[in-house]
Amino acid sequence: MTSAISISGVTKRFGKFTAVDRLDLEVPLGVTFGLLGPNGAGKTTTIRMTMNITKADEGTIQVLGKPLADEMQERIGYLPEERGLYRKMTVIDQLLFFAAIKGVEKKAALARLEKWIDVMDLRPWLAKKTEELSKGMQQKVQFLGTIVHDPEVLILDEPFSGLDPINVVLLKDFLVDFKKQGKTIVFSTHVMEQAEKLCDRIALIYRGRKLLDGTVKEIKAAYRDRVPLPPPVEPEPELEKIFIKAVEESGLAAPATEELR
Amino acid sequence: MNRKLFHVIRREYLQQVKTKGFWIGTILIPTLGLVFVYLQVILASTLIPEGKIGVVDLTGRLYEPLVAEQKAVSDVDEKDGKVEEKSRKMPAKITFFAVEATPDTLPAVRKELNQRVQKKEIKAYIVIPADGLATGNVEWRARSVKADMILRESVERGLARAGTKERLKDAGVDPSVYEKARLTVKLDPREATEKETSEDAKNVGANLAISGVLFFLIYISIFIYGAFIMRGVLEEKNNRIVEVIISSVKPTTLMLGKIIGIGLVGLTQYAVWGLFAFTITLPGIVGVMGLSGGALPSIPGMTILAFVVFFLLGYFLYAGLYAALAAPFNTEQEAQQLVMIPGMMLILASTMWFFAFNTPDGTLARVLSLFPFTSPLLMFMRISVQPPPAWEIALSIVILLLSIWGVAWFAGRVYRVGILMYGKKPTLPEIIRWARATD
Ligand SMILES: Nc1ncnc2c1ncn2[C@@H]1O[C@H](COP(=O)(O)OP(=O)(O)OP(=O)(O)O)[C@@H](O)[C@H]1O
Numbered sequence A: 001m002t003s004a005i006s007i008s009g010v011t012k013r014f015g016k017f018t019a020v021d022r023l024d025l026e027v028p029l030g031v032t033f034g035l036l037g038p039n040g041a042g043k044t045t046t047i048r049m050t051m052n053i054t055k056a057d058e059g060t061i062q063v064l065g066k067p068l069a070d071e072m073q074e075r076i077g078y079l080p081e082e083r084g085l086y087r088k089m090t091v092i093d094q095l096l097f098f099a100a101i102k103g104v105e106k107k108a109a110l111a112r113l114e115k116w117i118d119v120m121d122l123r124p125w126l127a128k129k130t131e132e133l134s135k136g137m138q139q140k141v142q143f144l145g146t147i148v149h150d151p152e153v154l155i156l157d158e159p160f161s162g163l164d165p166i167n168v169v170l171l172k173d174f175l176v177d178f179k180k181q182g183k184t185i186v187f188s189t190h191v192m193e194q195a196e197k198l199c200d201r202i203a204l205i206y207r208g209r210k211l212l213d214g215t216v217k218e219i220k221a222a223y224r225d226r227v228p229l230p231p232p233v234e235p236e237p238e239l240e241k242i243f244i245k246a247v248e249e250s251g252l253a254a255p256a257t258e259e260l261r
Numbered sequence B: 001m002n003r004k005l006f007h008v009i010r011r012e013y014l015q016q017v018k019t020k021g022f023w024i025g026t027i028l029i030p031t032l033g034l035v036f037v038y039l040q041v042i043l044a045s046t047l048i049p050e051g052k053i054g055v056v057d058l059t060g061r062l063y064e065p066l067v068a069e070q071k072a073v074s075d076v077d078e079k080d081g082k083v084e085e086k087s088r089k090m091p092a093k094i095t096f097f098a099v100e101a102t103p104d105t106l107p108a109v110r111k112e113l114n115q116r117v118q119k120k121e122i123k124a125y126i127v128i129p130a131d132g133l134a135t136g137n138v139e140w141r142a143r144s145v146k147a148d149m150i151l152r153e154s155v156e157r158g159l160a161r162a163g164t165k166e167r168l169k170d171a172g173v174d175p176s177v178y179e180k181a182r183l184t185v186k187l188d189p190r191e192a193t194e195k196e197t198s199e200d201a202k203n204v205g206a207n208l209a210i211s212g213v214l215f216f217l218i219y220i221s222i223f224i225y226g227a228f229i230m231r232g233v234l235e236e237k238n239n240r241i242v243e244v245i246i247s248s249v250k251p252t253t254l255m256l257g258k259i260i261g262i263g264l265v266g267l268t269q270y271a272v273w274g275l276f277a278f279t280i281t282l283p284g285i286v287g288v289m290g291l292s293g294g295a296l297p298s299i300p301g302m303t304i305l306a307f308v309v310f311f312l313l314g315y316f317l318y319a320g321l322y323a324a325l326a327a328p329f330n331t332e333q334e335a336q337q338l339v340m341i342p343g344m345m346l347i348l349a350s351t352m353w354f355f356a357f358n359t360p361d362g363t364l365a366r367v368l369s370l371f372p373f374t375s376p377l378l379m380f381m382r383i384s385v386q387p388p389p390a391w392e393i394a395l396s397i398v399i400l401l402l403s404i405w406g407v408a409w410f411a412g413r414v415y416r417v418g419i420l421m422y423g424k425k426p427t428l429p430e431i432i433r434w435a436r437a438t439d
């Protein structure tokens, strides 16, 4: 069976500085894979090389069993770390453009977006220019742009950063749903709790090298004796859940819809 | 054609054409042009000299004839507003007055007249010496020796005519013979071929004006659309959208799409102008300029073809440069330094128009119309003035095509590295190194 992503012996240097150092990574098909590591570890660089945005100095990278060529781009959804939209374009034009450059026809794209537009409360905003949207709203649009072509593999660079708890839940639910369809997800994150809940496998990289790699279970087993266990805690409601509950109980419509009336 | 390229072009085109700025520019530029031309005409008409001029005539023979010349022309002027011969034109708004003087009183008279000039009571005064009819030397005194060129020339002409008539009298000839005998010669330019030159082609003034306008259009649109490209590249970079896009299309496709899209915006603008120009604006311009003898000249097909071809070639050459030179930077200010290079080359090319216009087959004109960064402008000018041999045109086009290919190669490589570079401002050698680096 081919891997979704297979990175072997990859090195990337910026001048004298080695950002990624002889890295090997295997992401099996259908797996949710967490790429962890401190700031500057080389996560973004690795992801960019996988997307063929920057070229590796050494080593080979294969996606879905082939070197990343242009036609493969249409089978991958990519959310870069630095988000961005065309400020003067309307939300719908923007989404259709993202679809078009992934080779999806307008009709198919609209059909696919239909469900998500409602889930994400975007309908009242479709004809607005993105510069009129709040940051979180823009992130939703961006995320829709990432999945509008129904990719087989999702590569997300810190997808949760900048989202409020409601949108975090939205995104988590989406990823779980996406995974259920047997698709592959790779994402980098600094939030261990998310990695723990969502990922089948994780890799930890540091200074461009891989320190840990395996299923969450395996890694936990390996460190069981060396890492102190958390003290048992009295169960109490999580702040996140309180946040969401309070917003729900306020009886107000979502700000997006409200402002427009 | 690549579908992704098509979508990038489409987006670029629609985004530009949908803005208010585009339509304002499309309407404003020709309007400003018209206002400019109109102002020129108004200004030119205010240049008709006027003022009081004192005449100190030591010959005692020229004052009356000078006033008579002036009056003769004024009469014509008033009759139908047109003077049949340009050389006779001596505007009506000059009034001469005689100032009595002898060689002895001259210094005192001068002193007084000087004061009146300085007080702006009179415009100027002239002193015709006793031997003025023999030498033609006349003194002109005004506040400045540089100003009033047109006024001076018309006084000169009036004096010359009056003086000539007096001299004819001295030689025993009836001065009315002068008017009869005077012959004005006009050269009628025709091409040295068996074919009779058409009336249109002979309408040289208007044709050259149109060539000039088209030349200026090529120049200004490459400049404007070059800036559009620079801004577009920087915008995509600053928005950070570029990374999203190039995960779907190749950087070179994105660059090419931007260049073609904006080029189409330019052509759209031309089409709009063309539509209006040939129905409304151009007859206006030509009419106001008084260039055509009534009938509107048709632009030769060759000129239009050359315009389209050389505009496109020039545009693609410069557009690639603008894209490449903008990509490494984060702000317009940073990019400005390098973007000045194509800007300067364009300005240089535009200032060289005179060589192509005046001596279209001179060495300089020929060299500049082959050099790729000046040839789009200068070869166009040459073709519209006096078509060079076909091989020169072909060579110029081939050189341009090769240069476009070279620039595209350079631009593509710099662009794909540059758009992902944030932070430190790179230097020109670094940028060149990116282009040379193997992937
Ligand atoms: N274009 C570049 N030029 C020079 N150095 C770079 C470039 N891109 C990344 N680096 C360096 O490579 C190292 C790895 O960067 P990378 O962005 O991959 O880290 P990261 O793991 O994504 O970190 P973070 O968690 O902060 O996003 C960093 O030290 C960074 O400074």
Ligand SMILES: [Mg+2]
Binding pocket: A043, A044, A045, A081, A157
């Ligand atoms: Mg990163």
